[in-house]
Amino acid sequence: MVSTDRDVPRPRRGRPRDRSKDLAVLDATVRLLAVTGIAGTSMDRVAAEAGVSKVTVYTRWASKSELIGAALTRLQVEHVPDPLGAVRDDLVAHLDAMRRQYDEVGGMAIIGNCLAEEPRSGELLATIRASTLLPRRALLAAVLRAGVERGELDAGLDVERVVSMLLGSLYADHLAGRPVGPGWAAGVVDEFLRPHRAAPPR
Missing domain, CATH: 1.10.357.10 (Tetracycline Repressor, domain 2)
Structure with a gap:
């Protein structure tokens, strides 16, 4: 039997990524860097400051270093x-x-x-x-x-x-x-x- 496109299961698409949560996390990261420095800017604390779940932060950025870099790069790009x-x-x-x-x-x-x-x-x-x-x-x-x-x-x-x-x-x-x-x-x-x-x- 020859399979058709209809016979092949299609992967389910997840919900679109919420850009507003990305921005909230990045803004929270910058605020914490100014107040608490690098040592006080943990992934968990950023999540609490941004009002999002820890999963939201960890699924977008693999490490604190990556998150800080993303936050400061965003600031740089917006001010060119x-x-x-x-x-x-x-x-x-x-x-x-x-x-x-x-x-x-x-x-x-x-x-x-x-x-x-x-x-x-x-x-x-x-x-x-x-x-x-x-x-x-x-x-x-x-x-x-x-x-x-x-x-x-x-x-x-x-x-x-x-x-x-x-x-x-x-x-x-x-x-x-x-x-x-x-x-x-x-x-x-x-x-x-x-x-x-x-x-x-x-």
């Missing part, structure tokens, strides 16, 4: 500005996005907690660096290199060092108690550009 085509405008947009992100999620507290736990949480810190800091550095470096290629910046610019200076300004000003408000990014970028703009052709 569209390119504007001018080095000043793009740098201001990226730095201001970073400033607003830190304000919204307690970014300074997250960084402080992670650094405090560095000797015990090297693997998770590596995940955090890979999911947030290194992508942010890459975005700023791309803006600077594009500025060099367009002739807006000096050809001898040390791009990686400048990236560290720009990002470090946020941490330094925050720790010094200096205002880090809406005009902060433009002020930092303008001070950087003052000596680094390419000389006009003669």
Whole structure:
């Protein structure tokens, strides 16, 4: 007897994954990182904070490291500005996005907690660096290199060092108690550009 498609049992499809639960878990993870650090951000505690079952968390993320990476990567992706085509405008947009992100999620507290736990949480810190800091550095470096290629910046610019200076300004000003408000990014970028703009052709 020749079988037909109707004779072959079809696998049952489960219910569609509830995206709202994913977002609730990721948001809860970020909140706990800011308040309790890596050590206090357990999978079970995230489930309780998000108001979902433990099964919901464990079926989506295999480990705490994977969950933290997913949460911080989501934040990173949501705060990438569209390119504007001018080095000043793009740098201001990226730095201001970073400033607003830190304000919204307690970014300074997250960084402080992670650094405090560095000797015990090297693997998770590596995940955090890979999911947030290194992508942010890459975005700023791309803006600077594009500025060099367009002739807006000096050809001898040390791009990686400048990236560290720009990002470090946020941490330094925050720790010094200096205002880090809406005009902060433009002020930092303008001070950087003052000596680094390419000389006009003669």
